[in-house]
């Protein structure tokens with residue numbers, strides 16, 4: 001079991017209801033899991049507990065047998081190097097080139113002075129070129145990111161993530177600001193990368209059709225509770241209505 005979550009509860013300060021309420025779920029390598037739920041259901045909170053951008057109020061998160069909720073910041077940094085996050089708004093540096101943005105994906109594993117001086121060795125430069133080929137952006141290598149389309153920006157975000165050689169990919173609504181055709185292409189790309197590298201991928205998504213088409217498993221939250229956890233074909237119209245009503 002790669003990720004084993006037990007009784008996970010998050011109550012934000014001053015909130016009357018928990019954002020996540022005693023969630024139990026286990027996830028394995030190879031699963032491409034989409035997370036559904038209405039706005040405010042707890043999807044982002046769930047994802048952010050896993051890389052500990054948010055500290056849970058109660059419960060346990062085990063990553064390959066390591067308890068994350070009580071881990072020291074230093075040890076958590078090590079664990080985080082195996083996880084990447086793909087964001088809705090890409091989180092790129094607009095005035096820098098596609099290539100430079102991609103290289104920042106290796107920052108976590110390098111001494112800070114090297115980052116400051118922009119010193120990259122052959123291996124890192126090669127990895128960045130490979131990552132850009134993988135997302136089919138090699139032609140745009142020297143363009144500034146601010147001049148790209150949304151879909152291209154997200155491809156840079158994915159290339160940057162690949163630099164980290166992750167085993168877990170977290171996506172916090174990675175296609176929420178993209179048009180339907182581009183969204184589907186990005187999902188296809190994420191799925192291909194997932195299959196090739198045998199990852200665990202966990203993505204929040206508003207578009208149920210995308211989830212049904214690409215996920216191997218769908219989970220859904222409602223008011224902080226896990227109310228669905230099954231294969232996409234099990235998501236009936238009734239269940240769909242229940243999730244979104």
Ligand SMILES: Nc1ncnc2c1ncn2[C@@H]1O[C@H](COP(=O)(O)OP(=O)(O)OP(=O)(O)O)[C@@H](O)[C@H]1O
Nearest residue numbers: 012013015019037038039040041042043044045046
């Ligand atoms: N930093 C925070 N402080 C206080 N409350 C928060 C915070 N972040 C989220 N919440 C609340 O927790 C609940 C769950 O929010 P969360 O962002 O996890 O939902 P979501 O399903 O990801 O929603 P969306 O689809 O709109 O992104 C909501 O009621 C939200 O208002």
